[in-house]
Amino acid sequence: AQSVTQLGSHVSVSEGALVLLRCNYSSSVPPYLFWYVQYPNQGLQLLLKYTTGATLVKGINGFEAEFKKSETSFHLTKPSAHMSDAAEYFCAVSKTSYDKVIFGPGTSLSVIP
């Protein structure tokens, strides 16, 4: 079975500081990995995804994530946080690009001015 853990249900960073949101997964098959973001009162929006190939994946809004198979991790980073980045972030895994997606518990990011 596939599962996702996210370290830290709440993370606070200062504006301009590095954003690091941690994600670890378990999967019996090569995983497809995703990061989704949910802004207040909105639906889930895909930030980036890893399927195959390059392990460093760049997404929207300056975010990127690196797939590390040996560590079963897919941490999300952004060099400099903006106030507009305040949202809830979900790491997710699936067996294929169109199979059901298994979500982690989410990390709420606060950005302090």
Added chain:
Amino acid sequence: EAGVTQFPSHSVIEKGQTVTLRCDPISGHDNLYWYRRVMGKEIKFLLHFVKESKQDESGMPNNRFLAERTGGTYSTLKVQPAELEDSGVYFCASSSGRSSPLHFGNGTRLTVT
């Protein structure tokens, strides 16, 4: 293109009543998914349609939940009778298939009192 549309956006009903949620996927998307997030918990998969057929309904919690997708277009999710533990946000997502990401709607917030 128009996104995934869900309505109502909010619904408040009493225990024992019936509620029907509707999802209109992006036009041409054969894959439609229902998820829900109960307060404070993870986003959980409910079921997956491919056109009008149920591909995977392993996440449906019990027989009080009935999902349909008439003609492979919009989908409804009926809860009858509703219980207090059904409260949460119900998300719908659609995709066009292989290598296509899931597009999520804004969700329906269901409150059962």
